[in-house]
Amino acid sequence: MTEHLVDPDVPRDLHAFIAGLPKAELHVHHVGSASPRIVSELAARHPDSKVPTDPEALVDYFQFTDFAHFIDVYLSVVDLIRTPEDVRLLTYEVARDMARQQVRYAELTITPFSSTRRGIDEGAFMAAIEDARKAAEAEFGTVLRWCFDIPGEAGTEAAEETTRLATDDRVRPEGLVSFGLGGPEIGVSRPRFKPYFDRAIAAGLHSVPHAGETTGPQTVWDALTDLRAERIGHGTSSAQDPKLLAHLAERRIPLEVCPTSNIATRAVRTLDEHPIKEFTRAGVLVTINSDDPPMFGTDLNNEYAVAARLLDLDARGLADLAKNAVEASFLDGPGKARISDEIDTYTSAWLAS
C-alpha cells in the first residue's frame, strides 16, 4: 500500500482489500501515466526541457491552477517522448505499475498525433506500443488495449491524422479497440468531429469521447447524439441534467468517473462536492478510473478508496464497482467472465477470512 495515499477515513482493511482486488481500468492516459521515475529519467535525457528531473520537484510541477494549465504541463511531458524507445519504455512501465495494483485489463488512451507530429515514425510508434503490450501480457498478465484519441483543440489536422492512423489497416495496431476525443472542451464542439467518429465506427472501433468534464451537460448530449458515444469520459456535468442522468441509466451508458482528476484540474471544487453519489442514485453505471495518476498524485487503488468513502461502500460494494468496469469494457464475453469470476472468488475468500 502506498502510505501517502492511505485515506484515514477508509478502514485499513478496506485499503488492503482494494490492493488485492482484481480490477479493470477504462480511462487512463498513456503519457499521463508516466511515473515520476520515468518522467525524471526522460527529463534527464532531454535537458532542454522545462520538466524537473528531481521526482520531489515534480510534485510541485504537477500542481495545476486550472484545466488549461494542466494541458500545458501535460504537453511538456509529451515533449519528452521523442523516440520509439521512449514510447516502448513508457508503455511497458505503465503496465508494470498497473500489474502492481492488480489491474488485469486496461484500455489505455493514446494520442498518436502528438507523437507523429513530433517526428516519431508512425510504423515505429505502433511497433513500440504493440511490443510493450505483448511483453506486458506475457510478463505481468495485464492485458492492454488501446483507445486512440483526437486532441480536439489541435483541430482538423489532428482529427484527420488520428482517424487515418486508427482506420488504415496497414498502420492501425492490433490492440486498438476504441476512438476518443480529449483535451480542452471549451470552444471544441463535439459535433464538429462527427465525420471522424463515423469513419472510426465504420472501421469497427468503439466511441468513447471525453464530455462534460469542463463544460455542461449539452456536451454529453452532443457526444451521445453526434459521436454515438458508448461510454462517456468523465461526464461530470451530467449531474446538472436529470433527463440526461435518466437517459444514461436507461441505456446503460457507463460514465468513466475519475474523482481525484476532477479536483486536480479544478473541474470540481472538493471531493465532497463530487457528483458520483448522484450518478449512482440515478442508477447510472459508474466505473472508477485514475485518468493521469502520477500527475494527480493518485493511483487506481486510491480512486477506489475515494469511491468507498464517497459512496459509503464495503468490500462487496467495491467488488460491484470493479465488476462495473469489467461489464463496461470492450472485452469479449469470456474475457469479461474470467475477470468477474476472479473478483467474486477473491471477494468470497476475503469475506470468509
Ligand SMILES: O=C(O)c1cccc(C(=O)CC[C@H]2O[C@@H](n3cnc4c(=O)[nH]cnc43)[C@H](O)[C@@H]2O)c1
Ligand atoms: O500534441 C499536440 O501538439 C497538441 C496540440 C494542441 C492540443 C493538444 C491537446 O489538447 C492535447 C491534450 C491531451 O490531453 C490528454 N488528456 C489527459 N488527461 C485528460 C483529461 O482529463 N481530459 C482531457 N484530455 C486529457 C488527451 O489525451 C490529449 O492527448 C495537443
Ligand SMILES: [Zn+2]
Ligand atoms: Zn481523460
